[in-house]
Amino acid sequence: MDVVNGFTCLCPSGSPACSSSGDLCDSGPCVNEGTCIDVPGGFTCQCPAGYDGPTCDSVARCLLTNDQSDVLIVVSVEQAVYLPGDLIEYGCPDGYHLSGSATRYCRSDFSWSGHEPECVMEDRASTAHCVLTLNSSDVLTIVAGQQAVYLPGDSVEYACPDGYHLRGSATRICQADSKWSGQPAECLMTSLRSDGRAVPVVPIVSGIGAVIFFAVVLAIAITFFIRKRTASYGDELVNTPDVAYRTSKDLFMGGTYAEAKETTNEPIYQDSIL
Incomplete structure (x- = not known):
């Protein structure tokens, strides 16, 4: 048979008059990283897990649709290929709840069991949370963890500016009962002694x-x-000094009033003479 710039032979299979011109695997007929193997009269493809077909172009696995903007988390051991019988588990970060199936199985028809999972943002203000009260006139500063709503597990860290020292807990955690751990934090003014050392000032x-x-x-x-x-x-x-009380009778029994006064150093009180 004439062909452009030459000729070709149509030979019966196995005829010694004809020989294969070139390796059929040179053209790379196997896709999806399939391995091409020459066989008499053609080639065959060895397909990796998850692919099938003469050239490995058919998907034989359960596919995952991952949206980069989605916050859905795979909490089980993530695999490159999911074959029938494999499972996958999902979760959501804080502030979201899971809608759909948390666990799904790859079925024999290469579809997933259950319902498509997704993470739905919670209305944090309506859920149980810890209330953070700060006085606008206070110098207490939040250095980490500042947010609008604090759910159980969230934490906040405090600090004071120069000239103040912190009293209470520098780090507090929102607990399951919607109460803060530790002690309330406050900034107390610090004064300097004559030697330059700081002394707390009691408010x-x-x-x-x-x-x-x-x-x-x-x-x-x-x-x-x-x-x-x-x-x-x-x-x-x-x-109280001892006072000697003398009656007029006592005074005049031993002499005159003047004599009696001279014989004692004690004060003498004269009663009235009837």
């Missing part, structure tokens, strides 16, 4: 705390004053 209490504080101080002061007066009065009683 002045206010509100009902101030009333209680000053009531206690006043009670202590009154108690101290009463005890001091009582002790002073007792000292006066103990140190």
